[in-house]
Structure formats: structure tokens, C-alpha cells
Amino acid sequence: QVQLQESGPGLVKPSQTLSLTCTVSGGSITTNPYYWSWIRQPPGKGLEWMGAISYSGRTSYSPSLRSRTSISRDTSKNQFTLQLSSVTPEDTAVSYCARDVRPTIWSMSQGSWGQGTQVTVSS
Numbered sequence: 001q002v003q004l005q006e007s008g009p010g011l012v013k014p015s016q017t018l019s020l021t022c023t024v025s026g027g028s029i030t031t032n033p034y035y036w037s038w039i040r041q042p043p044g045k046g047l048e049w050m051g052a053i054s055y056s057g058r059t060s061y062s063p064s065l066r067s068r069t070s071i072s073r074d075t076s077k078n079q080f081t082l083q084l085s086s087v088t089p090e091d092t093a094v095s096y097c098a099r100d101v102r103p104t105i106w107s108m109s110q111g112s113w114g115q116g117t118q119v120t121v122s123s
Helices: none
Strands: 003-007 018-025 035-041 048-054 059-061 069-074 079-084 093-100 117-121
Touching: 003 093, 018 035, 018 093, 018 117, 048 069, 048 079, 059 069, 079 093
Parallel strands: none
Antiparallel strands: 003 018, 018 079, 035 048, 035 093, 048 059, 069 079, 093 117
16 A cells, blocks of 8 residues: 655745655555645645646646746655745645645545645744
8 A cells, every 4th residue: 555755844934945755655656647746735725736746757737836836756765856946934834745546636535645744934
């Protein structure tokens, strides 16, 4: 059974770049037909899909975040990474990584998820 684990700094200063890594076990990130997504949930708000990287390495991003988001992968470590630049306090959220056969995720009922990690943007 696949397991996903998010890691990264819990606190980031405004204007900096946030970097989060998802480490995957029990399955390869290059296995067809899976997509590997990042999703976040700001306090008091719903889930927001941020972007994904496919089994072949193709990336896709939320239009509202595309200019600030980059997703990459390290197949040797079976990890994929999110970078979000120019963060503001509005980027404070619990961030999740997840796997699904669909390229976008809008519900926790889809696919397999990590437990989530709190990211706070504050000076």
C-alpha cells in the first residue's frame, strides 16, 4: 500500500520561497497511470489543488498559482517537491501530497494522501 509523507519547514518568512518534499513508499512515482499532487487547505477554507506531476514527469498547475509554483521530482529518492515563491501570510495552510489516477484532486475521498504538514508564513 502506498504511503506518502510530507516534510518541510513549518515557518516561512514573507517573500521567501517555500519548499516541501513528499517522500513516497510502497509504490514508485514513475508508475503509470498515477499523478502526484500538492493540495493545501488554508485555515477555515476548503481544499485547493495546487499542481501535480505525472508518472512521466509532466507538470500541471492551478491557474491561480502557476506563476509562483514549481513541482519537480527525484526518481532516485522516490520523492517529489513543491516550491512556492513570494509567499505571503495568505499562503498559510496545511499542505498535503497525494496520489490519484486523475490529474487534479478536489476531495479527500480521491486517491491516497499524506497526513499533511502545517505551513505558516509569518515574519
